Amino acid sequence: MVVDGVAYDGIEFSHPGHASVRIESEGVVVYIDPWRDVVDGEPGDADVVVVTHDDDDHYDPDGIDAVSNDATTVVAYEAIDTSDLGRPVTPLAADATVTVHGLSVEAVPAYNRADGDHVDDDGNPYHAVGEVVGVVVDIGDTTVYFPSDTDFLDDHRDLRADVVIPPIGGTYTMDRHEAAALAEAVGAALVLPVHYDTFEAIETDAEAFADDVEARGMRVELF
Template sequence: MSVEYEGLTFDRLGHASIRIETEDGQVVYVDPWSEVLADAPGDGDVVFVTHDDFDHYDPEAIEAVGGTDATVAAYEGIGTDDLGGVVDLPLEGTLTVDGIDVRTLPAFNDPDGDHVDDDGDPFHAEGEVIGLVLTVADVTVFVPSDTDFLAHHESVSADVFVPPIGGHYTMDRHEAADFARSVDPDLVLPVHYDTFEAIETDADAFADELESDGIRVDLF
């Protein structure tokens, strides 16, 4: 299902993979993954990659969605030698990629929190993942990626918020709802849930909770 907002069309391809298209036809992908792609559209102008987990950094999927002259912009901590020329995205900073203003910020699991493995290590350690604030056709889109809701996130506001809600490896739906209230977006589009048993959640309850606060949620 596609969701429209202020001239942008959003599609959740599955898991954490999303596609954004502007009225002028610019197409942006974030974290495409072969497992959830129905075909090889080859229409992407810009492909963003937030970290090197297999379900986020997938060179075959990047090739499948990217057009002939697509720009790939990936977190600089990823080994991208197999892709050729890539725009490096810093752990924290700002830059412009093909007319899209980009702010990057750290994303990770709190080592003292619940999202740690059997050895007590966070599934996503500090320095391994970035979140993205993209300004696409004058709309700010915040994709925090695989993370908990962290203190530095409280400085971020956006028109559209795309949080993970599945828990286990990332924030759960309750934490994501608190995060959404902080961001104060016009629209919330949740991702990263129900793909595996470990991240199954009640997305409808998440939507109901935020909509009771007057925040629009689309389970796209």
């Protein structure tokens, strides 16, 4: 069943669309990768915006402006050229952690393997090493993991997270099978899939994904 929003341990998760996610806990609002195509007209209520890489469906100045106000803190992966943003940015280095509004935001590896399935016609990974980070956000006692555009990597097996928000569309990211395995590997209690069905290349069977995740003993909700 598709739902509008999901509650977990006092945290509210909603999905404007594609890879954009809104998280609210105790009055603090976080958006991850807000994209103008799905957040246009949002109320400008973000306390924190986190950006994982410079693909235009993830780093989008118009999308950031749509969810932000004058007091919003933008945390962006340091490899992104944010000179066109027009607002201050807190850089997030690979393997680093920053603390904003009482939240810990940690960068974790994210890329497509050169020997994997998610490469272009010339054999180049759609997302090479160093171009993307995933983020682990600690909100109170809850750990939220947003892998971003990546394969399921060996590095991810060392992570632990209560809530995982994985891409499942394949082509440019892990597919639904890899995403289910990732969620199980990190010990997720709740799985919220994103980055699928926006366009033909990332169409997938979300209901089959949900069945797979539930069979592994985890709660899953389809936004």
